[in-house]
Amino acid sequence: MKVLVAVKRVIDYNVKVRVKADGSAVETANVKFSMNPFDEIAIEEAVRLKEAGIATEVIAVSLGITAAQETLRTALAMGADRAIHVVTDLELQPLAVAKALKVIAAREQPGLIILGKQAIDDDANQTGQMLAALLNWAQGTFASKVVIADGTATVTREVDGGSETLALTLPAVITTDLRLNEPRYASLPNIMKAKKKPITAMTPEDLGVDLAPRLRTIKVTEPDKRQAGVKVPDVAALVDLLTNQARVI
Amino acid sequence: MASLVIAEIVDGILKPTTLNAVTAALQLGDAVDVLVAGHEIQTAAAAAARIAGIRTVLVLDAAPLAHDLVENLTPPLVALARRYSHVLAPATTQGKNLLPRIAALLDVAQISEIVAIQGPDVFVRPIYAGNVLATIQSTDAIKIITVRTTAFEATAAEGGSAAIEAVTAGDDAGLSRFVGQNLAKSERPELTGARVVISGGRGLQSGENFKLLETLADKLGGAVGASRAAVDAGYVPNDYQVGQTGKIVAPELYIAVGISGAIQHLAGMKDSKVIVAINKDEDAPIFQVADYGLVADLFKAVPELTDELDRGR
Numbered sequence: 001m002k003v004l005v006a007v008k009r010v011i012d013y014n015v016k017v018r019v020k021a022d023g024s025a026v027e028t029a030n031v032k033f034s035m036n037p038f039d040e041i042a043i044e045e046a047v048r049l050k051e052a053g054i055a056t057e058v059i060a061v062s063l064g065i066t067a068a069q070e071t072l073r074t075a076l077a078m079g080a081d082r083a084i085h086v087v088t089d090l091e092l093q094p095l096a097v098a099k100a101l102k103v104i105a106a107r108e109q110p111g112l113i114i115l116g117k118q119a120i121d122d123d124a125n126q127t128g129q130m131l132a133a134l135l136n137w138a139q140g141t142f143a144s145k146v147v148i149a150d151g152t153a154t155v156t157r158e159v160d161g162g163s164e165t166l167a168l169t170l171p172a173v174i175t176t177d178l179r180l181n182e183p184r185y186a187s188l189p190n191i192m193k194a195k196k197k198p199i200t201a202m203t204p205e206d207l208g209v210d211l212a213p214r215l216r217t218i219k220v221t222e223p224d225k226r227q228a229g230v231k232v233p234d235v236a237a238l239v240d241l242l243t244n245q246a247r248v249i
Numbered sequence: 250m251a252s253l254v255i256a257e258i259v260d261g262i263l264k265p266t267t268l269n270a271v272t273a274a275l276q277l278g279d280a281v282d283v284l285v286a287g288h289e290i291q292t293a294a295a296a297a298a299r300i301a302g303i304r305t306v307l308v309l310d311a312a313p314l315a316h317d318l319v320e321n322l323t324p325p326l327v328a329l330a331r332r333y334s335h336v337l338a339p340a341t342t343q344g345k346n347l348l349p350r351i352a353a354l355l356d357v358a359q360i361s362e363i364v365a366i367q368g369p370d371v372f373v374r375p376i377y378a379g380n381v382l383a384t385i386q387s388t389d390a391i392k393i394i395t396v397r398t399t400a401f402e403a404t405a406a407e408g409g410s411a412a413i414e415a416v417t418a419g420d421d422a423g424l425s426r427f428v429g430q431n432l433a434k435s436e437r438p439e440l441t442g443a444r445v446v447i448s449g450g451r452g453l454q455s456g457e458n459f460k461l462l463e464t465l466a467d468k469l470g471g472a473v474g475a476s477r478a479a480v481d482a483g484y485v486p487n488d489y490q491v492g493q494t495g496k497i498v499a500p501e502l503y504i505a506v507g508i509s510g511a512i513q514h515l516a517g518m519k520d521s522k523v524i525v526a527i528n529k530d531e532d533a534p535i536f537q538v539a540d541y542g543l544v545a546d547l548f549k550a551v552p553e554l555t556d557e558l559d560r561g562r
Contacts, residue, residue, distance in 0.1 A: 011377070013513070016380075016512075017377040017380050017381060019381055026376075026377065026381055038494075093358060094349065094358075094359070095352070095353060095356075095357070095358050095359075098353055117494070118494065120377070120378065120493070121376065121377060122376050123361065123362070123375065123376055123377070123378065123493065124359075124361045125345050125349075125361060126349035126352070126359050126361065127349075128349075129319075129345075129346065129347075129348075129349035129350045129353070130349045130350065130352065130353035130359070131353075132350065133323060133349070133350040133351075133353040133354050134353050134354070136422075136424075137424065138320050138424035138425040139319060139320070139346075139350070139425075141342075141345070141346050142342060142346075144487065154428065157342075158342070158487045158488075159342040159343070159430075159488075160341050160342045160343070160441070160488060160496065161259060161430075161432040161433060161488060162430065162431045162432040162433045162486060162487075162488050163430065163431045163486075163487065163488075164316070164427070164428075164429070164430035164431070164432075165427075165428040165429045165430070166318075166425050166426065166427060166428060167425065167426040167427075167428050168424065168425050168426075169423070169424050169425070172424075177487070177494075178477065178480075178481065178494065179480070179481065179487060214357065214358035214387065214388050214389050215358050215360065215385045215386065215387055215388070216385065216386045216388065217383055217384070217385050218371065218384040218385060218386055219383075219384050220376075220381050220382065220383045220384070221381070221382050221384075222380065222381060222382070223375075223379065223380075223381075223382050226519055226524075226537075226538045228536060228537045228538065228539065228542075229524075229539055229540035229541055229542065230540075230541060230542070231531075231536070231542045231543070231544060232541050232542065232543050234543070234545075235543065235545075235550055235553040235554050235557055236557060238525065238541055238543055238554065239554065239557045239558065241541055242502070242523070242525070242541070246502075246523045246540065246541075248445075248501050248502040248522065248523050249445075249469060249502065249558070
């Protein structure tokens with residue numbers, strides 16, 4: 001069984017994001033980028049499936065500008081076998097990405113597709129669900145445990161009230177939550193080896209999909225900053241302020 | 250055109266998050282219908298019909314729809330959605346699981362976690378863990394929206410008397426099967442709707458020590474939450490997590506105990522009315538957003554706080 005994993009290049013989670021002076025977008029110049037953390041978990045899960053003898057090949061896919069290749073190299077260094085890069089300068093939204101992945105899935109015929117549950121830039125949390133819908137496959141979103149056996153993926157999902165377990169007929173789409181696994185660091189030898197692994201570049205035209213965005217960003221702003229309040233000397237002072245000033249207890 | 254709100258139902262009970270989504274739908278100005286989908290959901294349908302200000306309650310009741318299997322829910326919902334200009338649901342794990350699936354089959358974008366409505370096609374939503382607000386315009390005919398419940402007041406749960414109408418459900422798609430669930434049972438209020446939230450971080454050092462927070466929470470009628478670090482460490486289950494990828498809360502009073510204040514955590518609680526931070530590290534970033542900061546050993550300060558509240562009442 002082939003496993004396809006979608007990965008996204010995002011502003012690193014440690015970076016303090018700033019808005020451009022004209023309010024048109026977020027500042028991306030001279031900012032550190034890395035693989036979306038949920039996608040690292042997705043790659044890790046796929047590589048573990050290969051190590052367990054369940055997956056035969058792990059294919060990483062990314063869409064975006066030339067620099068997205070770096071993210072694919074990271075995926076290859078973590079253990080993916082090869083990569084596909086759909087090169088485009090367009091602003092990519094979840095529906096467009098899902099459409100492109102659908103075409104790639106039709107060509108590659110994976111038994112499982114794993115994605116991060118959300119990207120930490122647009123926080124959309126949509127692509128996996130949309131891809132499952134377009135393929136008419138089952139979906140196991142927000143997965144904290146995945147067991148593959150006998151043509152079924154048994155997926156434990158983190159839901160608001162706790163957790164639930166679903167049995168999904170394969171092929172299926174899974175999106176990762178934080179506690180599915182702890183992604184490995186790529187070792188130096190594996191980083192070197194990854195440089196020789198193939199990345200196939202293609203264009204949206206090669207896939208025959210329309211990637212035009214459906215949502216137009218009118219402006220971006222920074223929310224009002226919360227002001228730091230006061231330090232209180234002890235518990236008695238805290239209770240007094242909460243009772244008499246804030247009036248919340 | 251009209252708006253359709255997909256009600257949140259857990260174990261046959263209509264969840265209050267539905268009322269926040271109804272408020273967002275009512276702001277759009279047109280008639281609002283509420284869809285109740287699942288199996289054996291008469292109680293939820295009756296509760297939905299009492300929500301103030303809505304027109305009709307549509308009921309989609311069939312065995313394959315039990316446990317919100319989205320593979321079975323999506324086909325009838327796609328058909329239904331075509332009659333509306335807007336389809337909304339609370340941005341809970343249920344809504345986030347279902348709405349993108351509907352949107353994709355309608356070939357429209359989905360708009361996640363809106364916090365404000367500026368027109369029938371213009372919405373504000375947080376991105377980058379809430380560090381940026383994006384104002385976006387949809388170019389699609391149908392807007393499929395999840396609503397951040399803390400950003401919209403709840404509509405009155407009583408006072409309406411909407412007509413209840415049954416809708417035809419589809420068959421079992423045969424793609425997925427419910428195996429089991431492990432839902433937290435708690436006498437405390439739900440995290441997302443609580444007036445007071447007490448959250449613990451890695452500073453608690455163990456799950457056992459969360460009892461300190463539970464005692465305090467019970468004193469204040471509050472809920473207990475946690476940072477990602479505390480959940481990852483196994484102190485408490487995942488449903489406690491407050492933050493960018495966990496639950497978003499905005500209580501009257503949020504008490505952060507032993508939490509350093511990573512931006513991913515702040516994303517989940519910075520709209521709280523009053524924030525209290527208790528941490529022994531005076532440089533912890535949580536103090537930058539706290540209204541009242543107490544630099545102290547939590548193992549002394551929290552029991553002291555509980556005692557002090559005892560004395561005051």
